[in-house]
Amino acid sequence: MTEGDSLNLVGDPMAARAALSPLRRRLLEHLAEPASAAGLGDALGIPRQRVRHHLKVLEQAGLIVEAGQRQRRGFVEKLYAVRPGAMMIDPMLLGFPSIDRDRRDKQDRHSAEHLVRTAARMVHEVGRMRGEAEREGRRLITFTMEADIGFASPVELDAFTARLTRILGDLAQDYPATGDRRQFRLTATGHPTVGTLSGNNERKAVN
Incomplete structure (x- = not known):
């Protein structure tokens, strides 16, 4: 890190x-x-x-x-x-309202709007915490993991997200955000690769 x-x-x-x-x-x-x-x-x-x-x-x-x-x-x-x-403008200044836990849980996991709002909140929170850490002479510890994947159909995508949800749920139980533990927010997102929204790929991505 x-x-x-x-x-x-x-x-x-x-x-x-x-x-x-x-x-x-x-x-x-x-x-x-x-x-x-x-x-x-x-x-x-x-x-x-x-x-x-x-x-x-x-x-x-x-x-x-x-x-x-x-x-x-x-x-x-x-x-x-x-x-x-x-230099990055805080997305919250541009009209992205914060999303509380209840609203996040009720959002459609395949909604592009939900992804964008979540990304905006992440930039807002991490950017501010990073600034505070720098002013105090500390390092903000984060982690980022990325992977390229592909789906042959919307059914495969649904199966993947259901499986990933189960895996993250199991991991969250092993590392509970309680007591004196240092708490982190884990966010898993996915979007079509830039440059693939054309022809058949575009139809697959929006279905």
Whole structure:
């Protein structure tokens, strides 16, 4: 279990709005490498005063940081760069309501909407816990397992999910989330492989 590349979950509504502005998105793209307001203005054809305003908004939102200074045309200019790590908007800011245990149990296990809502909740919870762990100088322990599988028919898919449900139920009994045990949430999902939704594969995937 290892931590991957740094990930910054944007969970503050003001920061999210700053990141989603079309012009600020362009600025963030250009700030993958340190740049100044003047350099960004030249690259994008925008007055540097306007660029400085948007850089200030991005800095206040915590999306960019100062990355040094450099001498240019007789004066010193500040350099800015995107905060290290990939940036992800918290899905819950985009209108994904949380799902309580009772609603999860009643959901259709083959519903794409249920999968998307579950994935959104996972990003929300893990992203926030990871940020808290980093601030405390700790590592968030997680595990991820993936496998490619195939089904000849919807009947096979139903049989697989029923069998997997039984297996997970047995495992859950062996590792109960009670007492002083460190609790984890295990989520098993499956979706058609990207690029297979065409012709016969598409009909099989949506049946």
